[in-house]
Amino acid sequence: MSDESRGKEAGTPVLRAKSLAKVYGSGDSAVHALRAVDLEVARGEFVVLLGASGSGKSTLLNILGGLDTPTSGEIFFEDHALHGAADDVLTEYRREHVGFVFQFYNLIPSLTVAENVALVTDISAHPMPVDEALELVALMPRRNHFPSQLSGGEQQRVAIARAIAKRPQLLLCDEPTGALDYATGKLVLEVIARINRELGTTALVITHNAAIAGMADRVVRVADGRIASVEVPERRLSPAELSW
Numbered sequence: 001m002s003d004e005s006r007g008k009e010a011g012t013p014v015l016r017a018k019s020l021a022k023v024y025g026s027g028d029s030a031v032h033a034l035r036a037v038d039l040e041v042a043r044g045e046f047v048v049l050l051g052a053s054g055s056g057k058s059t060l061l062n063i064l065g066g067l068d069t070p071t072s073g074e075i076f077f078e079d080h081a082l083h084g085a086a087d088d089v090l091t092e093y094r095r096e097h098v099g100f101v102f103q104f105y106n107l108i109p110s111l112t113v114a115e116n117v118a119l120v121t122d123i124s125a126h127p128m129p130v131d132e133a134l135e136l137v138a139l140m141p142r143r144n145h146f147p148s149q150l151s152g153g154e155q156q157r158v159a160i161a162r163a164i165a166k167r168p169q170l171l172l173c174d175e176p177t178g179a180l181d182y183a184t185g186k187l188v189l190e191v192i193a194r195i196n197r198e199l200g201t202t203a204l205v206i207t208h209n210a211a212i213a214g215m216a217d218r219v220v221r222v223a224d225g226r227i228a229s230v231e232v233p234e235r236r237l238s239p240a241e242l243s244w
């Protein structure tokens with residue numbers, strides 16, 4: 001799965017899920033985390049996934065990002081089937097095409113900001129320079145600092161720089177503002193919106209916070225393992241215009 005597909009037209013699906021189901025466990029203890037989910041994500045789209053705790057959001061994102069595999073159904077990244085793919089194929093998919101951002105930043109404490117980002121650029125096929133990634137998250141002045149010297153929001157911005165430095169097609173964010181206060185959370189969302197806008201990176205963001213949905217091209221609500229609704233907001237708001 002090379003990156004020959006980079007630069008394809010906006011608007012064509014980059015991800016397609018068909019009848020996706022995920023069951024954890026079996027018998028009486030089986031948990032149906034996803035039930036027949038159909039979803040297409042267009043290239044360059046900004047999708048917000050909303051839903052109650054336990055509704056299946058992380059399971060869906062993990063399958064879209066090749067961290068997990070479905071029990072049944074199909075999932076395609078462009079023309080590549082991820083369902084039933086071997087571990088090494090999924091590893092390559094994640095390494096080449098997917099940037100992940102989680103609630104907790106997972107930075108290496110003994111490495112500087114720039115070194116944390118360089119960990120990824122050193123092993124990527126077409127990385128951007130470390131400083132370009134830090135510029136995008138407005139952290140150049142902190143490039144030689146250690147994670148412990150940064151606020152939570154700054155650490156999350158390093159995690160975003162690390163995720164995008166390999167120029168992934170997909171930026172998958174699972175509660176990126178979950179550990180942050182209101183104002184800091186907005187700053188982090190602004191960074192994700194900027195990357196989506198300026199680099200054209202397709203972004204999917206999970207949140208409990210319905211107000212964030214105003215930033216999206218499309219809002220997908222997940223309930224009990226199903227897609228309960230899909231909305232297209234009339235106008236995409238900047239994080240500065242959001243309030244909650």
Ligand SMILES: Nc1ncnc2c1ncn2[C@@H]1O[C@H](COP(=O)(O)OP(=O)(O)OP(=O)(O)O)[C@@H](O)[C@H]1O
Nearest residue numbers: 024025031033051052053054055056057058059060
């Ligand atoms: N590894 C696992 N083993 C068993 N059950 C699991 C596993 N992972 C998730 N589940 C269950 O699958 C369901 C969906 O979980 P998931 O984490 O996708 O929900 P979520 O919407 O992301 O929740 P939250 O907002 O709390 O993170 C839940 O009932 C959860 O307990």
